[in-house]
Every structure is written in structure tokens, then in C-alpha cells.
Amino acid sequence: MEKKETVDPAVVDMLEVARSQGISTPFDRGRAVKPCPIGQEGNCCRQCFMGPCRFVGKVEVGVCGATRETIQARNLARMIAGGAASHSDHGRNMAFTLLAVAEGKAPGFEIKDERKLKRVAGFMGIETKERTNNEIALDVAKTALGEWGKQTGELIYLKRAPAKRQAIWRKLGIAPRGIDREIVECMHRTHMGTDQDAENILNHALCTSLVDGWGGSMLATDISDILFGTPVPVAATSNFGALKQDEVNVVVHGHEPTLAEMLVIESTNPEVIAYAQSKGAKGVNLVGMCCSGNEILARRGVPIVGNFMQQELAIASGAVEAMVVDYQCIMQGIVEAASKLHTRVITTSRKAKITGATHIEFEDEKGPEIARLILRTAIDQFPNRKDVHIPDYLDRLIVGFSHEYIAYMQGGVYRESFRPFNDAVMQGRIRGAAGVVGCNNAHSVHDEAHINLVKEFIKNDVLVVTTGCNAVACAKHGLLTPEVMRYAGPGLSEICETLGIPPILHLGSCVDNSRILTILSQCATEGGLGEDISDLPVVGVAPEWMSEKALSIGAYFVASGVYTIFGVGSPVEGCQPTVEMISKGWEEKVGGKLEFETDWRKMLEKGLAHIDLKRKLLKIEEYNPTKYAKSSNYIPGDAYSWETLQTGAYSRGGAK
Ligand code: SF4
Ligand code: MSK
Numbered sequence: 153m154e155k156k157e158t159v160d161p162a163v164v165d166m167l168e169v170a171r172s173q174g175i176s177t178p179f180d181r182g183r184a185v186k187p188c189p190i191g192q193e194g195n196c197c198r199q200c201f202m203g204p205c206r207f208v209g210k211v212e213v214g215v216c217g218a219t220r221e222t223i224q225a226r227n228l229a230r231m232i233a234g235g236a237a238s239h240s241d242h243g244r245n246m247a248f249t250l251l252a253v254a255e256g257k258a259p260g261f262e263i264k265d266e267r268k269l270k271r272v273a274g275f276m277g278i279e280t281k282e283r284t285n286n287e288i289a290l291d292v293a294k295t296a297l298g299e300w301g302k303q304t305g306e307l308i309y310l311k312r313a314p315a316k317r318q319a320i321w322r323k324l325g326i327a328p329r330g331i332d333r334e335i336v337e338c339m340h341r342t343h344m345g346t347d348q349d350a351e352n353i354l355n356h357a358l359c360t361s362l363v364d365g366w367g368g369s370m371l372a373t374d375i376s377d378i379l380f381g382t383p384v385p386v387a388a389t390s391n392f393g394a395l396k397q398d399e400v401n402v403v404v405h406g407h408e409p410t411l412a413e414m415l416v417i418e419s420t421n422p423e424v425i426a427y428a429q430s431k432g433a434k435g436v437n438l439v440g441m442c443c444s445g446n447e448i449l450a451r452r453g454v455p456i457v458g459n460f461m462q463q464e465l466a467i468a469s470g471a472v473e474a475m476v477v478d479y480q481c482i483m484q485g486i487v488e489a490a491s492k493l494h495t496r497v498i499t500t501s502r503k504a505k506i507t508g509a510t511h512i513e514f515e516d517e518k519g520p521e522i523a524r525l526i527l528r529t530a531i532d533q534f535p536n537r538k539d540v541h542i543p544d545y546l547d548r549l550i551v552g553f554s555h556e557y558i559a560y561m562q563g564g565v566y567r568e569s570f571r572p573f574n575d576a577v578m579q580g581r582i583r584g585a586a587g588v589v590g591c592n593n594a595h596s597v598h599d600e601a602h603i604n605l606v607k608e609f610i611k612n613d614v615l616v617v618t619t620g621c622n623a624v625a626c627a628k629h630g631l632l633t634p635e636v637m638r639y640a641g642p643g644l645s646e647i648c649e650t651l652g653i654p655p656i657l658h659l660g661s662c663v664d665n666s667r668i669l670t671i672l673s674q675c676a677t678e679g680g681l682g683e684d685i686s687d688l689p690v691v692g693v694a695p696e697w698m699s700e701k702a703l704s705i706g707a708y709f710v711a712s713g714v715y716t717i718f719g720v721g722s723p724v725e726g727c728q729p730t731v732e733m734i735s736k737g738w739e740e741k742v743g744g745k746l747e748f749e750t751d752w753r754k755m756l757e758k759g760l761a762h763i764d765l766k767r768k769l770l771k772i773e774e775y776n777p778t779k780y781a782k783s784s785n786y787i788p789g790d791a792y793s794w795e796t797l798q799t800g801a802y803s804r805g806g807a808k
Pocket of ligand 2 (some may be wrong): 589702
């Protein structure tokens with residue numbers, strides 16, 4: 153029997169369309185390119201040219217004498233460093249944009265969220281009284297940039313973690329000094345003939361991941377909020393049906409919100425619309441993909457067409473005039489797909505060109521001008537359209553749940569807190585929480601584990617927060633609607649109804665996993681659920697991971713005290729001692745552990761068992777699913793229906 157490829161019916165339709173046009177997709181390439189079984193298990197070292205040394209058969213050491221544990225730890229640490237570097241370099245770009253705005257050198261950008269600017273200035277110890285926003289922003293940008301180049305001391309944001317957590321990092325010697333320093337040191341330690349103690353390497357891997365979570369990613373999220381606004385709930389749509397027959401479709405794909413935001417603004421510029429009309433289109437329809445998509449979805453309600461595995465499929469629709477990309481998670485295959493149709497792939501970052509694509513480099517200083525040039529380039533392709541296949545799938549959703557908004561929903565502007573959530577957990581109304589996040593992987597059934605896990609967690613009274621490609625999967629499967637409340641367990645639905653939040657909260661893009669760290673810190677310090685993140689009945693899951701960034705995120709959650717389960721397979725499968733070091737070993741050191749589990753049902757089982765264990769250790773009310781009757785008499789059109797929300801029940805102006 154043919155292996156199921158996806159649980160998304162729109163993807164099934166589009167795969168047929170793509171194949172009929174001879175367009176290659178990761179679904180087909182994933183079948184053709186089988187992973188090397190040695191490398192897949194982490195049993196290959198290519199750190200020097202005496203190798204690659206393959207640990208097969210009786211081979212237990214490499215040419216240099218390095219053991220299996222050493223090479224496994226080095227491989228994992230290097231992947232984490234790659235992920236931490238990517239997120240952090242994104243954060244650095246955001247800091248430079250803030251600097252340009254503060255210096256008046258970035259026309260078209262502005263400080264949108266003054267309250268967040270002052271909050272961030274507060275974290276950094278920057279004076280805000282009687283100073284203009286630009287003066288504060290200048291200091292915030294310079295202080296932030298200093299975090300990359302810092303050589304000694306500690307990252308400023310570490311103090312946003314619970315005191316107990318900070319003490320653990322310091323005792324273990326993994327409190328990061330500077331972002332660039334720890335990443336560079338990770339690359340150095342893992343060079344041939346350097347750190348050859350697996351445990352020591354893995355300790356530094358945790359330190360490296362912390363520069364991502366509590367450094368680069370957290371700064372990226374904060375600065376994006378300052379520049380583009382902290383998300384508040386907004387209604388939007390998702391899936392291929394967001395493409396329009398009669399408009400110029402521009403898909404923005406990648407990670408940084410800077411270019412995406414400028415395209416949103418310029419796509420409504422009357423001159424741009426008039427130009428589109430001169431070419432026979434009604435206007436310009438901007439849509440998102442992956443995490444650039446998540447950024448403008450959460451802040452502007454711009455529709456999102458799909459997640460990681462769907463990039464070529466969007467092009468195959470024949471309705472995309474341009475796919476505009478910056479960096480990370482862009483398949484090189486999109487250029488080949490575009491060459492078969494009229495689509496232009498436009499790269500915009502100096503750091504990420506693709507052979508065969510059109511390169512129009514984005515600069516903060518000329519933002520509106522470059523955005524208009526990109527849009528005009530897309531519009532010029534409209535008359536070249538041929539056959540168009542837009543599958544008739546369009547899902548509604550509510551997104552935009554920043555940590556500030558969630559706190560606001562639990563007490564208003566003056567009493568925002570996580571008290572109601574903590575109380576509900578203590579009473580057993582909410583069993584716990586799960587962060588279900590991360591990528592798609594060509595070797596998994598697309599979206600299957602994502603969707604099943606999220607549904608099962610809420611059924612079991614576990615509140616779900618989601619980011620990245622899991623968030624897009626949830627969007628496409630109708631799980632980000634208020635109606636999903638009816639599938640939640642009785643206690644969870646009762647609390648969500650009372651607070652006015654859905655049981656699955658879209659928190660944004662990959663870098664916005666840092667919002668989850670902030671929420672965890674707030675829950676841990678709120679009282680009643682211990683004193684540290686590792687005391688909380690929570691679990692992190694990345695069911696279909698593929699990227700180095702995912703591993704970095706997983707490691708920083710572990711280092712922050714969270715039990716984290718990855719799907720698909722383990723990159724250290726080939727060495728039991730390493731498997732133990734990152735599970736049992738890390739748990740003894742930092743309270744969190746990293747495990748890999750291919751079956752989503754077992755991930756669920758393990759996640760729930762961990763939540764129940766933490767409840768027991770906290771000595772709080774035992775979770776009893778039958779204790780609370782389903783209070784929800786929910787019927788469509790009732791208090792939390794889509795229709796009510798459309799009229800503004802979610803737009804209470806929080807987090808301003
Ligand atoms: Fe082989 Fe050692 Fe070189 Fe790795 S560093 S490739 S194990 S000789
Ligand atoms: S885009 S890192 S595939 S979540 Fe952030 Fe999706 Fe994973 Fe990329």
C-alpha cells in the first residue's frame with residue numbers, strides 16, 4: 153500500500169497538480185533520497201579529512217581515537233550551534249533595524265509599541281523618564297547589539313528566568329556570556345582534537361542553546377514587537393484558498409518580519425494597485441508561508457497559505473506571481489518549480505541567494521522603495537499566467553496570542569497575571585500545558601503527528617501553545633477557531649471560556665518560542681506551582697522536526713527545565729550513552745530532558761505521564777477528568793463562536 157503523504161486534503165489535491173506538471177516537491181524527493189543510515193544515527197564524523205570516520209561494525213574509535221560518545225556529542229552540539237546562530241543572527245538584524253529607526257535612517261518603519269519599548273528598556277536597566285521614544289530605542293538597540301559582542305559577564309535576559317533557574321545555570325557554568333562568544337566557542341570545542349569529553353561538550357551545547365532562547369530569539373521577539381506591534385487577537389484565514397484568481401499573488405516566505413511588514417504596507421499603496429490594474433489584475437494579494445507568514449499573520453491578519461512542505465505546491469497552483477524569500481527553511485527546489493511556470497522567486501537577503509532566482513536586496517534605509525520594486529516585479533508576471541489551480545480550501549482562525557495578551561486576559565491592564573491559570577492547574581481543572589511546535593519533515597506523514605497530538609492534548613485538559621509550522625498545521629485544520637472549544641476537556645473548556653481564550657493559542661513564529669519561556673517563568677514565579685520552570689506540569693513537543701533551529705529550541709527548553717520530546721527520529725540514536733546523557737543525564741543537571749519518540753501516541757502518553765508526575769510532586773489536587781462536568785453548552789453562535797468573536801470580543805485592546 154502507498155504510504156500516506158499528508159493529512160491535509162488541500163495538499164493531496166495540489167500534489168496531483170504538481171505531479172501532472174512535472175514539478176518536483178519534497179514529498180517526491182523525500183522518497184528518492186533516503187537518509188544515510190550511518191549519518192542518521194549520528195555515527196559519522198567528518199570533522200577532519202582523515203575521515204569521514206564511519207562507526208560501523210567493529211569500529212569503535214575514529215582515526216584520531218575519538219570515541220563514539222565524543223563524535224555523537226560533537227555532531228549534536230554543532231547542530232545546536234547552527235540553530236542558535238540562525239535565530240540569533242535574525243535577532244541581530246532586528247536590533248540593527250531598531251537602531252536605524254532610532255537614528256531616523258529607516259523611513260517607513262516606526263516604533264509601534266511604546267509600552268513594549270519601555271518594558272524592554274526596563275529589563276535592560278535603561279532610563280525611560282522624560283526621554284523620547286527614539287532616545288530610549290537608541291539605547292535599547294545599542295544594548296541589544298552589545299549582547300552579541302559581549303565577552304564576559306552574563307546575558308542580560310537571564311535575569312528574566314526564575315531565581316532558582318539562574319542559580320542552576322551558574323552552578324553548572326552554562327550561564328552564557330555573550331551570544332557570538334558561546335556559538336564560536338561551540339564551533340571551537342567541536343573542532344578536531346579539542347573538547348573530547350562528551351559530557352563537557354554537551355554542557356556547552358546547553359549553554360549555546362541558552363544564547364538562542366534567552367538571547368537572540370528573545371531579543372528578536374521583543375524588538376519585532378516594538379517595531380511592528382505586540383500581537384493581539386486578530387481574525388484571518390489559511391490554506392491554498394487564500395490565493396486569488398483575479399489578483400497578483402505574492403507569497404512572502406522565510407523568517408524576518410521587516411521585509412514582510414513593508415510588503416504588507418506597500419501592497420495597499422494606490423500606485424501599486426493602479427499598476428496591478430494596468431496589467432489586468434484587481435490588486436495585489438499578499439499571503440504568507442512558514443514563519444514570515446506567521447509574523448504577519450499574528451500582527452496583521454495576513455492569510456497564511458501553508459507550512460514548510462508546501463512551498464513548491466503554492467507555486468504549482470500557477471497563481472503565484474512571486475515568492476519573496478529572506479532566509480531559513482527556503483527549499484532550493486522552489487526555483488526549479490518556478491522555472492516551469494511564470495513565478496519569479498525573489499531573494500532579498502545578502503546572506504541567502506539562490507542560483508536562478510532574481511535578487512533584489514532589502515535595505516532598511518530604502519524599505520518602501522524596495523518593497524514597491526519587488527511588488528512591481530511580481531505584477532509584471534501577471535499577464536504571463538497560464539493554467540491556474542487554486543484548491544477550494546480556506547480555513548478561518550484567530551491568532552495573535554502574545555504572552556502579554558494572555559497575561560492581560562487574566563486580569564486586565566492593571567492586574568495582569570497568570571494567577572487564574574495557576575489556580576486552574578492547582579485545582580485540576582487544567583491538567584497542564586504543552587508547547588507543540590516545530591517543523592514538518594519529508595520523512596513523516598505531513599501534519600499528522602502535529603494535528604493528532606494537539607487534539608489529544610486539549611481533549612485531556614492540557615492547554616496548548618503553538619508556534620512555527622505546527623501553528624500553521626493547526627490553522628489549516630481548523631484548530632485555531634473558537635469552535636474547537638467543544639473538543640477540549642471539561643475543565644480546560646470551562647477555564648478557557650471564563651478567560652475568553654481558545655484552548656490552542658498561536659504564539660507566533662519559531663523565534664517566538666521565546667514567548668513560551670516568558671510564560672513559563674511567569675507561571676513559575678506566580679506561586680502555587682513550585683519555584684522553577686522544572687516544577688511546572690508542562691511538556692514541550694516537536695513532532696515533525698527537521699532543522700538545526702528545532703534542536704536548538706529543544707535544547708534551550710531542556711536547559712530551562714522542560715521535558716521535551718521530539719518525533720521523527722534521534723540524531724544520536726547510534727550511541728546509547730549519549731542518549732542517556734541528554735535524557736537522564738540532563739535531567740539530573742537541569743531538570744529537563746530530551747527524548748526522541750517516533751510514534752505520536754507514545755509522545756502523548758509520555759507527555760501526559762510527565763504532567764501527572766509533576767502534579768504529584770507539587771502535591772496539588774490529583775487530576776480527575778470526571779470531576780468537572782462540561783460547563784460548555786457551546787453551540788455555534790454562542791458566547792465563544794466565530795460570529796461573536798468577529799464582532800470584537802477578542803479586541804479588547806490588551807497588551808498596548
Ligand atoms: Fe575521524 Fe577524528 Fe577526523 Fe572525526 S576528527 S573525522 S573521528 S579522525
Ligand atoms: S519555518 S524551522 S520549518 S517550524 Fe520557522 Fe517551520 Fe521549522 Fe522552519
